[in-house]
Amino acid sequence: MPQDHRNDDPSYLTTKEVAELLRVKERKVYDLAAAGEIPHRRITGKLLFPKTELLDWIETDGGSASVARPAVLTGSHDPLVDWAVRDSGAGLATLFNGSRAGLDCFAEGRAALTGLHIPGGTDWNVDTVAALGLKDCVLVAWATRARGLVLSETARGRITCFADLKGKRVVQRQPGAGGATFFDEMMRREGLSSADLDFVSGLAHTEYDAAAAVAAGQADAATGIKAMARQFNLGFLPLAEERFDLLIDRHAYFTAPVQKLLTFARSTACREKAEAMGGYDLDQMGTVRWLSA
Numbered sequence: 001m002p003q004d005h006r007n008d009d010p011s012y013l014t015t016k017e018v019a020e021l022l023r024v025k026e027r028k029v030y031d032l033a034a035a036g037e038i039p040h041r042r043i044t045g046k047l048l049f050p051k052t053e054l055l056d057w058i059e060t061d062g063g064s065a066s067v068a069r070p071a072v073l074t075g076s077h078d079p080l081v082d083w084a085v086r087d088s089g090a091g092l093a094t095l096f097n098g099s100r101a102g103l104d105c106f107a108e109g110r111a112a113l114t115g116l117h118i119p120g121g122t123d124w125n126v127d128t129v130a131a132l133g134l135k136d137c138v139l140v141a142w143a144t145r146a147r148g149l150v151l152s153e154t155a156r157g158r159i160t161c162f163a164d165l166k167g168k169r170v171v172q173r174q175p176g177a178g179g180a181t182f183f184d185e186m187m188r189r190e191g192l193s194s195a196d197l198d199f200v201s202g203l204a205h206t207e208y209d210a211a212a213a214v215a216a217g218q219a220d221a222a223t224g225i226k227a228m229a230r231q232f233n234l235g236f237l238p239l240a241e242e243r244f245d246l247l248i249d250r251h252a253y254f255t256a257p258v259q260k261l262l263t264f265a266r267s268t269a270c271r272e273k274a275e276a277m278g279g280y281d282l283d284q285m286g287t288v289r290w291l292s293a
Contacts, residue, residue, distance in 0.1 A: 010051070011051055011052075012048040012050055013048070013049045013051055014047075015029050015047050017049075018038075021054075021058075030047070031133060034133070035133055036107065036134075036136075037135070038054070038057060040108070042108050068251070069111060070112065071091060071093060071112055071252075071257040072093045072095060072111040073093070073094050073115065074101075074102040074105045074110070075101075075103070075105075075111075075115035075116050075247075076099045076102060076114075076115045076117055076177065076179075076244070077205075077206035078115055078142065078207070079228065079231070080143060080227070080273065080277060080280060081246075082096070083273060084261060084273075087269070088265075090258070090260040090264070091256070091257045091260070092258070095111070096206050098174055098177035098178070099114075099181070101176050102116060103128070103129075103132065106137075106247060112258055113247060114247050115247075116128070116129075116244070116247060117145070117147075117179075117182075117242050117245070118181055119178075123289075125139060125247075125289070125290075126139065126289060126290050129247060129290055134292050135292050135293060136250040136251065137247055137249050137250055138248055138288055139246070139290035139291075140247075141243065141285055141287040142245055142285060143274065143282050144242065144243055144244075144280070144281040145225050145226070145241070145242050145243075145244050145279055145280060145281075146240075146241060146278075147179075147224075147239060147240045147241070147242040148225075148236055148238040148239040148240070149162070149222070149224065149239065150210065150211050150229045150232075150234050150235070150236060151220065151221050151236065151237060152215075152217065152234065155220040161237075162189075162190050162192075163190045165220075166196045166197065167196070168220040169200050169218070169220045170199055170220065170221050171199075171210050171214060171218065171222035172204065173203065174205050179207070179224070180223070183223040186223075200213070204222060207227075207228045210222040210228070211224050211228035211229060211234060212232065214234055225279055227277040227278050227279045227280065230277065230279070231277070236279075245289055250292075262286065266285070270282075
């Protein structure tokens with residue numbers, strides 16, 4: 001009688017063990033997990049593969065790995081998205097952890113959609129997403145936002161260009177955040193180094209946190225968006241028009257929470273809110289910017 005490997009320990013396999021079982025390189029296993037094509041879990045940052053689910057996946061030619069994603073919106077923080085999730089009653093949970101962390105979370109199947117604004121070679125977000133090899137997802141435009149420097153009252157008039165940050169107190173965003181990526185590129189463009197700036201302690205994990213730190217007098221400036229500068233009555237130095245997009249799983253796209261949010265986004269109330277916040281252009285909202293294979 002054939003041996004039933006389902007009763008063998010361990011219950012979870014490592015990446016190396018899965019690679020040996022499938023007779024592929026470990027890199028291929030990582031790619032399958034990133035694309036959500038193979039059953040896996042990420043525990044304390046380590047990939048583990050449930051043996052029973054993996055055997056089922058193998059026996060059905062890799063066709064049973066699709067698992068319903070949780071109704072979670074992750075990624076970069078956008079105040080208009082944040083407000084729309086609450087006022088629409090969509091029922092989405094939010095985890096604003098930055099563009100890059102959000103993409104990781106999405107790739108691992110732990111969120112239905114993620115927000116991002118990452119500058120790329122030809123356009124915001126598209127190059128980054130296309131390079132990940134993700135499947136069954138769509139990149140949808142949310143808004144174009146005014147990105148620049150949020151300035152304290154005392155810094156108004158003294159900081160008129162990015163190079164004027166030299167010697168000033170600056171709030172940093174967390175590594176991987178779209179704002180941090182943009183700030184680092186501006187630093188390189190202007191020939192500035194970390195030694196030229198006085199970075200205050202602590203990191204701002206959302207657009208709100210960055211502006212709040214400046215408003216509290218902790219810093220002279222922070223990378224931010226016009227909407228947050230207006231909310232805190234701070235100065236604002238525009239530097240770029242950035243795209244904020246939503247990367248959405250194709251199956252999750254048609255679920256009630258996501259559809260409720262997208263329907264509300266097209267409402268008059270949402271457009272009026274964007275106008276009141278300032279710094280938003282919603283003309284391309286809902287436009288498909290990229291489709292996976």
